[in-house]
Amino acid sequence: QQQVKQSPQSLIVQKGGISIINCAYENTAFDYFPWYQQFPGKGPALLIAIRPDVSEKKEGRFTISFNKSAKQFSLHIMDSQPGDSATYFCAASPNSGGSNYKLTFGKGTLLTVNP
Amino acid sequence: NAGVTQTPKFQVLKTGQSMTLQCAQDMNHNSMYWYRQDPGMGLRLIYYSASEGTTDKGEVPNGYNVSRLNKREFSLRLESAAPSQTSVYFCASSHGGVGNGELFFGEGSRLTVL
Numbered sequence: 668q669q670q671v672k673q674s675p676q677s678l679i680v681q682k683g684g685i686s687i688i689n690c691a692y693e694n695t696a697f698d699y700f701p702w703y704q705q706f707p708g709k710g711p712a713l714l715i716a717i718r719p720d721v722s723e724k725k726e727g728r729f730t731i732s733f734n735k736s737a738k739q740f741s742l743h744i745m746d747s748q749p750g751d752s753a754t755y756f757c758a759a760s761p762n763s764g765g766s767n768y769k770l771t772f773g774k775g776t777l778l779t780v781n782p
Numbered sequence: 783n784a785g786v787t788q789t790p791k792f793q794v795l796k797t798g799q800s801m802t803l804q805c806a807q808d809m810n811h812n813s814m815y816w817y818r819q820d821p822g823m824g825l826r827l828i829y830y831s832a833s834e835g836t837t838d839k840g841e842v843p844n845g846y847n848v849s850r851l852n853k854r855e856f857s858l859r860l861e862s863a864a865p866s867q868t869s870v871y872f873c874a875s876s877h878g879g880v881g882n883g884e885l886f887f888g889e890g891s892r893l894t895v896l
Contacts, residue, residue: 676822699883710786710872710887711825756824760883769840770885772817774824 670694673757673773680780686744688776690757693738697759701770702731702742705754714755715742747780754778784808786888788873794894795863803858803891805873813876814856815840815885816848818869825872831856863895 672691680686690700701716717724717731717740724731730743744751754777758770789804807814816828827840831850845867847859856875860867870892874885 673824701883708889710874710889712887713884716883769827769830771827772825774822
């Protein structure tokens, strides 16, 4: 059972364009939704995260939009740059309230930004 | 500040051989995790340790064992490697606690089982 579905698998965008990656989840207990960015040969690194008490969070060129009723969230990269070329993973976890966050990851989107 | 350090970075095994992947973090984090990454499959949780002295199974634990040696170190052992365990393995850690869910990943260990 795939609890977090991510699309598209790959995305090609021109420099200056908008990149949009979508995720959908099934588990209504999820209440923490991060996006991770991974460059080749490196481990993933947290890019931006949102909790369901807000519908949008923006950090620089990166924005998460969250639709709780549809159980969907998306990452928008404005003014995409070649340096943004990487694999992006959405993830979700329940807030255990304790000392661990068991993230369930989507399958990833390979973003290529052409100069 | 090294963050999360994994060793070895590369390893080739023959079917049936055993090995241990080592992970250490220097951020005084409570929780540690082992993930595997396969093409088109994303990251899947193998085992995690919420705190020193505890370990729990994740999504794909079969064929693996773990040891939380102390607060800093969390090792992953393959007792009898199989070709299906060819993958890139990532160790991660997090501080934990309400409102702080960021995972910090190591750079990965690429394992090939022939």
